[in-house]
Amino acid sequence: MGQPKTSVVADRKDSASDALTLRDGSRIGVVGAGPAGSMFAFFVLEMSSHFGLKVLVDLYDPRDFSVRGPAGCNMCGGIVSESLVQILAVEGIILPPQVVQxxxxxxxxxxxxxxxxxxxxxxxxxxxxxxxxxxxxxxxxxxDSPWNSFDEYLQTLAVGRGAFLIRSTIKSIRRHGDRPEIVDAAGDRSDYDLLVIASGINSPLNEFTASLDPSIKPPAQxxxxxxxxxxxxxxxxxxxxxxxxxxxxxxxxxxxxxxxxxxxxxxxxxxxxxxxxxxxxxxxxxxxxxxxxxxxxxxxxxxxxxxxxxAMGAASRPYADRVVFIGDAGNTRLYKDGIGAAYKTAKAAAAAVVLHGVGARSFRKYYAPVCRRLTFDNHIGRVVFFVASLIRHFKPAQRAVLWMTRQEQNKVSSERQMSTVLWDMFTGSAPYREIFLRTLRPKFLWRTAVTLVTTVFMWRRTGITYWQRQA
Ligand SMILES: Cc1cc2nc3c(=O)[nH]c(=O)nc-3n(C[C@H](O)[C@H](O)[C@H](O)COP(=O)(O)OP(=O)(O)OC[C@H]3O[C@@H](n4cnc5c(N)ncnc54)[C@H](O)[C@@H]3O)c2cc1C
The missing domain is CATH 3.30.9 (D-Amino Acid Oxidase; Chain A, domain 2)
Structure with missing residues (x-):
């Protein structure tokens, strides 16, 4: 992470007198140490140290990620795009080969x-x-295993930066005066200058969000x-x-x-x-x-x-004064790349609180735009998946897609348009907007239409497909 720009430093100095700004000794509670919570803790400690600011971060999570089976696991396919691995490396999160295969x-x-x-x-x-x-x-x-847990590794990085890991489940959240307060499994209460909710979508904690601000609603699931x-x-x-x-x-x-x-x-x-x-x-x-x-x-x-x-998208208004929701609890990508979305929301929230404060105004201006971009892309993703579901129900369309892809893979065609669209759709390597725009290119539309018509025509007349004839 590079040094902050002068204008950004000035911006932080301007708001330093504000009650909703972090100062030395400010306490941050992070509920959930999955990718979003651990990355937030890592970034907020890293960024605040650039300003000589000493904040205290408590990271709550009952899970021990070295335990085998569902109890020690954050339940996911575990696919990470190479571009995300590279972006994390630039941020100082270098995933060792035992973690990322x-x-x-x-x-x-x-x-x-x-x-x-x-x-x-x-x-x-x-x-x-x-x-x-x-x-x-x-x-x-x-x-004996060549594998180490991704979540455990991120947690270790956050602790290495100075976060204090507390293996405890948070049972409820409420406001105590103007500050958010949490109650842990032992019944102990703690209040914070900032509470970050990174408890994912599987947590019963989502039921308590309305007690922080009635306009906050958890994401659809x-x-x-x-x-x-x-x-x-x-x-x-x-x-x-x-x-x-x-x-x-x-x-x-x-x-x-x-x-x-x-x-x-x-x-x-x-x-x-x-x-x-x-x-x-x-x-x-x-x-x-x-x-x-x-x-x-x-x-x-x-x-x-x-x-x-x-998680199927966004929480409505994932912030309030001194509270922000990140990762699956705040916003994610539809069906794909939830870890990438956890990174984006964690970093944006950390930058907003260090540079601009912990008030709703700061989150609205500097965190909400990142969430809006994810939401907009998910709308396009819904269209992409709707088209995919039509293809799934219509066998001639499945045949046309297969034929175009095979042709590209056999290098009959130099351009790999269908292959790239499918690759990005299934791996989450590109935003849905980019995938959608690629499918609107006239050449792609023309090739798809011609292949589809040919496939339907041949199937009806002969019972064999175009590519079977080519073979
Ligand atoms: C079937 C499936 C497959 C997926 N496959 C992929 C994939 O291949 N690639 C990808 O990028 N994404 C995938 N995802 C999405 C990905 O799992 C999530 O987007 C990602 O884990 C979100 O990270 P997070 O930190 O927000 O939440 P989580 O990973 O859910 O972490 C939340 C943490 O909060 C803790 N917690 C919960 N409640 C409390 C509490 N009350 N007190 C204290 N701690 C608490 C939990 O123990 C957990 O550690 C998949 C999801 C599913 C369901």
Whole structure:
């Protein structure tokens, strides 16, 4: 992180007399030490030290991320784009190889009518995988494992900068005078100059937000599903290879699914409108998944499972005087890159409080624009996913997408338009706005329309598809 610019220093000096400004000894409470909470603590300590400002940061989280199974895990697919890994490195958050595995160099798109492998369009568009906890239930002792938890690593960085980690659950939040006050599991009360809510979407704490300010409403949410399936390293290599496998198949309630190789395990993630155990069973038993997995594999055999909530967007007005909501509790990206959104909101909130104060005015001016950009992009994301759902329900469209992608991957066409659109959509490497604008290019629209019409025409007349004829 570079030195602050002079105008910014002046701005901070101007507001230094304001009661809603941090000063030496100001106390900040951060509820939740997932990616958003730990990164906020890291940034706020880092930035305030640039101004010679000594703030005290308490970071609350009951989870021990070295524990295996759901109790020590923040329940996520763990896909991180290479560009985010690079951005974090520039910020001083350098993820070691035990935390971020860069083995994934391609993905395979599976549909009801066939599959296609898509290689990374560009080096910086590679994807990495992380574990959000100590590993699946029953996984080997950590000493043997080449993996360390991403969340534990971020927490350690925050503590290294001076944050005080308190392993406790916050049971309630309220206002005490003009200051926010929290009550922990032991019944102890603490009030703070600033309270940062980074407790994600799975926390019952969301029920208390209205007591801070009635206009604050938590984000909409849905259920997602995760299962960890042990296959062993050899079978992971032969079955999944170094690819993330994504599925655009027609399973009721499911928007999309991914199977991600992680060491000896395959992480199965399902996102959609209504995910429950039956949806996951139906997906695991679908012909597409059965064809991919080893013959002797039992779809009902898995080592770890959870049905976490998935944040579907923004909290309404995620701030008030001395309170700010970040990460999933404040705003996130639709279906993708929640860790990237946690980074963006954590950094923006830290900059707002250090440079401009902890009042609602500061958050409205310097934090809300970042949230608005995420929200706007999510609106476009909804359109992108609506089109994807039409394609999922219409087999000729699935065939057209597969054919265009195969043609690009076989380098018949020099431009990889469809491959790049799909890559960015499934990995979250680019904003939805960028993906959408790319699909509006006349050449892309023309190629898609011609392929679709040809596919429908041939399928009707001969029962074979255009690409089968080409082969
Ligand atoms: C199925 C699924 C797959 C996903 N896959 C990906 C993916 O591949 N890539 C990606 O980037 N994102 C993914 N996400 C999204 C990602 O998990 C979140 O966006 C990200 O974890 C948000 O970080 P956070 O710090 O805001 O919240 P969280 O990671 O949820 O962390 C919140 C923390 O707060 C703590 N906490 C909660 N309540 C309290 C309390 N009362 N007191 C104290 N502490 C508390 C919790 O223990 C937790 O550690 C996925 C989500 C789901 C559901």
């Amino acid at each position: 860069r083995g994934i160099d391609s993905y395979v798109l599976h549909t009801d009518v066939g599959s296609v492998r898509i290689d990374t369009p560009l080096e910086e568009k590679r994807i990495a995988a992380v574990h959000r906890g100590g590993g699946p239930t029953g996984s080997r002792e950590l000493d 849905k259920r997602a599903g995760i299962r960890e399936v042990f296959l062993g390293e050899d079978r992971i290599g032969s079955v999944l290879g170094s690819s993330m496998h994504t599925f655009m198949v027609n399973v009721p309630g499911m928007e999309f699914a991914a199977i991600i190789p992680k060491g000896e395990y395959a992480s199965v993630c399902l996102l959609g409108k209504s995910i429950n155990r039956e949806t996951i069973d139906r997906f695991m038993e679908s012909p597409t998944v059965r064809n991919l997995m080893p013959e002797e594999w039992d779809p009902r055999n898995f080592q770890c499972r959870c049905l976490p909530k998935l």
